[in-house]
Amino acid sequence: MIENRPWLTVCSHLVLLLGVFIVALPVWVALVASTHPSSAFGSGSIPMWFGDQALANWQQALVGKEGQASDLLRMTVNSLIMALGITFGKILISLLSAYAIVFFRFPFRSAAFWVIFFTLMLPVEVRIVPTYEVVANLDLLNSYTGLTLPLIASATATFLFRQCFMSIPGELVEAARIDGAGPIRFFFDILLPLSRTNIAALFVILFIYGWNQYLWPLIVTTDDAYYTLVMSVKRMLSVSDGDIAWNQVMVSTLLAMIPPVLVVIGMQKLFVKGLVETEK
Amino acid sequence: MSDLVLQNIGKTYSNGYQAIPSIDLTIEEGEFIVLVGPSGCGKSTLLRMVAGLEGISQGELLIKGDQVNNKEPADRDIAMVFQNYALYPHMTVYDNMAYGLKNRGVAKAEIATKVSAVAQMLGLEELLTRRPKQLSGGQRQRVAMGRAMVRDPKVFLFDEPLSNLDAKLRVQMRVEIRELQRKLGTTTLYVTHDQVEAMTLADRLVVLNKGHAEQIGTPMELYLRPASTFVAEFIGSPSMNLIPSRVEQGKLQLSVDIQLDCPHVSAQSVMFGIRPEHVDISPLDQADVPFIVKAVEALGAETLVHGVLQLGDGNTPAFIVRVAGHHHFEGGETLGLTLPSQAWHLFDAQTTKRIEA
Secondary structure (H helix, E strand, O other), rough: OOOOOOHHHHEEEEHHHHHHHHHHHHHHHHHHHHHOHHHHHHHOOOOOOOOOOOHHHHHHHHHEOEEOOHHHHHHHHHHHHHHHHHHHHHHHHHHHHHHHHHHOOOOOOHHHHHHHHHHHOOOOOOOHHHHHHHHHOOOOOOOHHHHHHHHHHHHHHHHHHHHHHHHHOOHHHHHHHHOOHHHHHHHHHHHHHHHHHHHHHHHHHHHHHHHHHHHHHHHHOOOOOOHHHHHHHHHHOOOOOEEEEEEHHHHHHHHHHHHHHHHHHHHHHHHHHHOOOOOO | OOOOOEEEEEEOOOOOOOEEEEEEEEEOOOOEEEEEOOOOOOHHHHHHHHHHOOOOOOEEEEOOOOOOOOHHHOOOEEEEEEOOOOOOOOOHHHHHHHHHHHHHHOOOOHHHHHHHHHHHHHHOOOOOOOOOHHOHHHHHHHHHHHHHOOOOHHHHHHOOOOOOOOOOHHHHHHHHHHHHHHHHHHEEEEEEOOHHHHHHHHOEEEEEOOEEEEEEEEEHHHHHHHEEEHHHHHHHOOOOEEEEEEOOEEEOOOOOOOEOOOOOOOEEEEEEEOOOOOOEEOOHOOOEEEEEEEEEOOOEEEEEEEEEOOOOOOOEEEEEEEEEOOOOOOOOOOEEEOOOOOOOOOOOOOOEEEEOO
């Protein structure tokens, strides 16, 4: 819609600015708070401008202070392992299941698809007790496998890949058959390159999904060697004695925000292409 | 030895629909066979059965004497050109042409020689590093043909390869395909719904109607001696005039003025056919039958006159006359037509089959 009315332009800019303000303010507060000494929060007011303790706070968070080493880095690594494990696992499983559903004729093919589709209604939160039971029985508590495996099955990604594969023209599949490409060759030579952008888009979405997991890691990990960054933020808030170290909390929060932001920025172009592109 | 033999080939789908009841066809080495027919006549199905993309329900398919009914498309030694070209969009022209060879384990150096030879033949040398997206329709068509040619298969299969091109390019590619096929001498099966394409390309034509072959023959055989009213109407443009008439006492009752002795005809009702280009316009008093002009299509090189015949029995069947050059006729004008007897075709109205004179 192209219109030239000044008040309309002003109005829409105001709405947009308001949106940016609402989204950006907490980030700003976190950023500012991470530069103050922990004593600055005792009064109950929130500082709105930078303090002078930025370096010290970040140093304490990342390196640790006086003898006790920081576990923030280890948690970041844990988070990364979990997020990447979930992402790659989901993409791999969904690629394979969508491939089977779209290109192979087998009995109960559409039933299989609908069963997968049905699991959209069963996210981890819904099935958390039975899933915990299974993972506990398999002796997977406090392990990376236990953190990632139950989250890997993905109806959404399977569905997306199914749509993507179905848009590949039948003639192309037949041409590959005549060119002597068997199922595995076809998958690697034709299908994967053609769904490259979709894979990238899903990577972004799924990485953020995996990174932001809170409830599941909270339940399956009791050993702090497997704690993830996101759950640790909450843990830092529930100290039994003394004041909450808000400056440290904010450093962890910021740290927890960086990887998803990097992924989004790095893959932005492919991400948009993957969701918009129709050309095959 | 015959190159490609279809013996009693038939296709019945799992839902019981019989797409092709039974077809017999023997194709000699190097022959260019065109399967032609209206949409839904089973011509593409038949081609896909030869390619191995559709299963064969009955009969035998032999390529160079080997029964290939149950062989995978890749093992039949055929190459196919698709209507939408089906080029791999993420590969360069070179990779598109090389892919089939690569999968067959041909050595890299050999692939390079073969691809560049074919590229040279098709004028694609400059385009080898481009992707299909960066090519025009005609260039994509060439690449699709190149992909088929590098494999040097026993049989080429074309599935309406020109229908996505504009009219001018279509004529140009038609000539090119014919020349290439002659040069390579590869047996070719070509599907089209365009009868001009069919006539100009084919050594022999197979006219398909509802899954069975109405007639198999050279283009001129089909034009001069169509075996049924279906072929008569399908081959030639504008199509043959067909007028229902009766035979009484061994005479064709078309009108009071023209009568043909046809003692051999046992059928009571027949279809009388004559091609629009075989009709002559003559003065009314010397004419066989009067004709009332309804509409005129002046094409410069020829003039098509649409109208109705005024038959003695009061019937006014629609009729088309094709006259060479430019003429001026008024709508409503009455012209005299002579229908030379050597250009007549007679068909049994019940069976629609040709009645031989």
